[in-house]
Amino acid sequence: MLDPFIHLFTTPGGYYLYDINKNAILRLTEDQYKIIEDTQKSDQDDLTYNKQAIESINHLRELGFLSPKRPKEMYNPISETLKYHLNNKIKMITLQITRQCNLRCKYCVYSGNYENRGHENAKMSFETAKKGIDFLIEHSKDNERIFLAFYGGEPLLEFDFIKKCIEYYEEKGEGKETHITITTNATLLTEEIIDYFQKYGVYLLISLDGPSEVHNKNRIFSHGGKGTFEKVMENMEMIMIKFPDYLKDCVSFNAVLDPENDFSCVNNFFADFDMIKESQLMSTEISDIYSKDQKKASDAYISNLRYEYFKLFLSKVGCLDKKYTSKLIWRYYGKLIDTYTRLEMTKELPDKIHHGGPCIPGVQRLFMDVNGDFYPCERVSETSTQMRIGNVDTGFDVDKVETLLNIGKISEKQCVNCWALRFCNLCAAAADELDKLTMKKKITNCNAVRYSVENLLKDICTLREFGEELNSNIMDVADWKI
Ligand code: SF4
Numbered sequence: 261m262l263d264p265f266i267h268l269f270t271t272p273g274g275y276y277l278y279d280i281n282k283n284a285i286l287r288l289t290e291d292q293y294k295i296i297e298d299t300q301k302s303d304q305d306d307l308t309y310n311k312q313a314i315e316s317i318n319h320l321r322e323l324g325f326l327s328p329k330r331p332k333e334m335y336n337p338i339s340e341t342l343k344y345h346l347n348n349k350i351k352m353i354t355l356q357i358t359r360q361c362n363l364r365c366k367y368c369v370y371s372g373n374y375e376n377r378g379h380e381n382a383k384m385s386f387e388t389a390k391k392g393i394d395f396l397i398e399h400s401k402d403n404e405r406i407f408l409a410f411y412g413g414e415p416l417l418e419f420d421f422i423k424k425c426i427e428y429y430e431e432k433g434e435g436k437e438t439h440i441t442i443t444t445n446a447t448l449l450t451e452e453i454i455d456y457f458q459k460y461g462v463y464l465l466i467s468l469d470g471p472s473e474v475h476n477k478n479r480i481f482s483h484g485g486k487g488t489f490e491k492v493m494e495n496m497e498m499i500m501i502k503f504p505d506y507l508k509d510c511v512s513f514n515a516v517l518d519p520e521n522d523f524s525c526v527n528n529f530f531a532d533f534d535m536i537k538e539s540q541l542m543s544t545e546i547s548d549i550y551s552k553d554q555k556k557a558s559d560a561y562i563s564n565l566r567y568e569y570f571k572l573f574l575s576k577v578g579c580l581d582k583k584y585t586s587k588l589i590w591r592y593y594g595k596l597i598d599t600y601t602r603l604e605m606t607k608e609l610p611d612k613i614h615h616g617g618p619c620i621p622g623v624q625r626l627f628m629d630v631n632g633d634f635y636p637c638e639r640v641s642e643t644s645t646q647m648r649i650g651n652v653d654t655g656f657d658v659d660k661v662e663t664l665l666n667i668g669k670i671s672e673k674q675c676v677n678c679w680a681l682r683f684c685n686l687c688a689a690a691a692d693e694l695d696k697l698t699m700k701k702k703i704t705n706c707n708a709v710r711y712s713v714e715n716l717l718k719d720i721c722t723l724r725e726f727g728e729e730l731n732s733n734i735m736d737v738a739d740w741k742i
């Protein structure tokens with residue numbers, strides 16, 4: 261058995277090989293594909309295959325393709341410069357200014373359905389907030405642009421506090437390009453708040469899940485349990501009438517998609533929703549990380565979603581006007597292009613490499629809770645001792661940050677043999693059992709990662725088959741002249 265480090269896949273229109281050492285995709289003929297598939301199983305070259313196919317495969321070997329080389333170790337090269345990044349390159353701090361919320365969304369990570377804390381009355385002190393902002397400024401010397409984000413609970417429960425923080429941040433951040441973002445449920449927005457946000461160019465991310473029957477299923481007030489859709493719409497209308505430019509420039513929406521729902525109903529709502537025509541719309545699926553129950557997507561959800569991807573691809577190859585495509589999935593195309601640009605040909609895999617996935621914990625989106633404790637981002641559990649990477653008074657625990665950055669180490673044996681390692685998206689959160697990081701928990705996600713990476717590669721190749729200009733590092737061996 262030759263055991264080249266490759267992954268074979270097909271699309272309805274072609275046969276492909278992804279070479280992990282070369283980080284390139286080759287389009288094969290059916291014969292070439294079958295020969296390679298067979299040589300993975302046995303040493304015997306089947307001479308019934310056509311001679312030209314066999315010769316072209318030998319030629320590929322001469323060019324360094326089909327190498328069996330595996331990396332020896334999972335090691336993140338950023339470890340070498342980690343201290344520099346932590347001291348000089350922090351981009352953003354997210355302040356958890358309150359743990360209280362006026363809503364009780366059923367899928368909220370603080371709802372009790374997740375391995376996380378619940379809603380409570382704790383608030384951040386202004387002293388702690390100032391220290392957090394100072395920490396950002398002092399540790400971002402080599403960044404022109406910095407970001408301050410407010411998070412909760414519901415941050416707008418503390419509007420006066422937010423104002424004090426923004427004014428302090430603008431004063432301290434003078435000389436830098438300062439940005440501010442707030443994630444809100446939009447039920448507490450008033451003219452006074454929007455007027456203030458407009459003055460400081462605060463970027464608002466509003467959670468809106470779809471039409472009333474979908475939104476109100478999950479997003480309900482804490483008192484009385486009534487749905488919040490009507491209140492959100494009332495506030496949106498106020499912004500649209502009184503602050504249309506602010507709506508266009510600074511407001512975007514995030515829809516949390518419940519895979520147990522019908523996707524098309526949410527999609528139709530946003531397609532007809534005039535207020536957000538010019539705003540950005542994003543979607544995220546209900547988070548599974550730390551969830552006590554796994555959600556299962558309904559058949560209707562999957563088939564409607566696939567149909568929308570199909571329409572998006574048609575528009576990309578010029579067969580459908582973009583206006584007929586779903587804004588909810590536009591980001592998928594961005595993900596495709598990102599994967600495509602990462603297909604950069606290399607000579608071979610180095611001995612030490614880390615799988616894709618982890619950010620530089622604390623540098624990309626440092627999260628500070630009400631007590632001043634640090635976490636890599638707002639998505640990780642605040643009850644996790646493993647994810648607590650420092651405190652605003654004592655600074656970063658560099659050893660812990662390094663462990664999270666090198667999370668591939670705990671699944672090294674699997675990762676060095678995994679064809680998807682360059683595109684894996686698992687970070688330490690996937691291995692987090694709150695009091696320890698385990699390989700067992702992490703690798704329960706691996707099949708899903710490989711499935712989604714394979715789909716990305718297939719979609720890239722399919723788009724190319726239909727004429728999308730995606731050519732670098734995808735080569736047609738089928739047409740090679742030897
Ligand atoms: S989810 Fe993981 S990779 Fe993403 S920002 Fe948080 S810690 Fe980093």
Ligand code: SF4
Pocket residue numbers: 615671674675678679680681682684685686702703705706707709710
């Ligand atoms: S999918 Fe699993 S085995 Fe593959 S690189 Fe990611 S963590 Fe490692």
